Amino acid sequence: YKGFGLSFVIDVLAGALSGAGCSGTPGSRLGNSIFMIAIDIERFTPMELFLRRVKRFIEFIKSCPLAPGFDEILIPGEPEIRTRKLREREGIYVDEATWEQIVKAAESVGVKL
Incomplete structure (x- = not known):
């Protein structure tokens, strides 16, 4: 039920407060x-203690039994961190057709690649 409560509050804040409307609201944009x-963590607890608690929580989550067909548990942001490291190491792959479109677009505004 925590997930539902969190999702509900986020929908209210990001939907109702922003004016975009909550999920399922007819006519919402x-x-x-x-x-x-923005949260000033140190107004609640020392940063060092907060980071230790988060680290312990991550270790707990990653120690859970794996679902069939999976070889690890990833936390939010971990896939993106891995992708960034891969891109920094190997670059960003762009297929030939896309590269040709980029070159044409650049040339159309006077940029030579």
């Missing part, structure tokens, strides 16, 4: 609605 929140 579709697209991205923006909601940002």
Whole structure:
């Protein structure tokens, strides 16, 4: 039920507060609605303690039994971190057709690649 509660509050803040409307609201505009929140962690707990707690929580999550067909548990952001490291190491693959479109678009505005 925690997941539902969290999802509900986020929908209210990002939907109702932003004016985009909550999920399932007839006539609400579709697209991205923006909601940002900034938290000064040290107003609640020392940063070092917070980071230790998060690290312990991640270790707990990763120690859970794996679902059939999976070889590891990833936390939010981990796939993106891995992709970034891969791109930094190997570059970003662009297929030939896409590259040709990029070159044509660049040339159309006077940029030579």
